[in-house]
Amino acid sequence: MPLPDKALSVDGGCNCGAVRYKVAIPALEDRPPHPLAPAGASVPLPFLVLDHCNDCRRATGSLLPAWLCAPIEMCSVSLVRASSSSLAPKASDREGQPEEQRGPWTPASAVFSPAPSDANHFLRSYESSHERWRWFCSRCGTSIAYTAVMPEGFPNMLDITMGSIDRGHLESDALVPERHLWWDYGVDWIRRLATKGYGDLPIHPDYRIAETVTLQRPG
Numbered sequence: 001m002p003l004p005d006k007a008l009s010v011d012g013g014c015n016c017g018a019v020r021y022k023v024a025i026p027a028l029e030d031r032p033p034h035p036l037a038p039a040g041a042s043v044p045l046p047f048l049v050l051d052h053c054n055d056c057r058r059a060t061g062s063l064l065p066a067w068l069c070a071p072i073e074m075c076s077v078s079l080v081r082a083s084s085s086s087l088a089p090k091a092s093d094r095e096g097q098p099e100e101q102r103g104p105w106t107p108a109s110a111v112f113s114p115a116p117s118d119a120n121h122f123l124r125s126y127e128s129s130h131e132r133w134r135w136f137c138s139r140c141g142t143s144i145a146y147t148a149v150m151p152e153g154f155p156n157m158l159d160i161t162m163g164s165i166d167r168g169h170l171e172s173d174a175l176v177p178e179r180h181l182w183w184d185y186g187v188d189w190i191r192r193l194a195t196k197g198y199g200d201l202p203i204h205p206d207y208r209i210a211e212t213v214t215l216q217r218p219g
Helices: 054-060 188-196
Strands: 008-013 019-025 047-051 066-071 075-079 123-129 132-137 143-148 157-161 179-181
Touching (some): 019 066
Antiparallel strands (some): 047 066, 123 132, 132 143, 143 157
């Protein structure tokens, strides 16, 4: 389903907190159209997708990556400075530790750049193919975003991994993916999982496989 028509803000970041981002999505009437939408059917940006691309599957480590694809001008980022980071390396020592101080909110275009003006942070990139970059936290390893040199007519985009979005946003129906991309490159059983589900598999509440969950079927 598409994003809600009203303006909304989506927050997220990496697992260790060194990278935080915000996407300020305007109301529907102020969103730019996707330049490749079919005639007579406007598709506003940002939009939400499931991705069957081989490169994205491997780069993210996810069988079926999901992306919030946003014009980069809607995005800002706040980063922990590497030179003053204070996160305890041992997990047991981090309990009760004060939150690290992050830098000011900065336009994402100034940071998600092949040659950022300031590299005193943990956000790093890897050019996975020509003029395409994968962005990740070099401290905790979280896959955060994808950027590329866009074709003529496209805005500069920041494709954000939906798994890095704060859970509170994901629990709403506002961020349900609305379409599949790169279907022709998909793996058969993953495509079946994405379209039909595997509801007949045993379901467990956590790692204890002796306990099962019974789903309530619609009446």
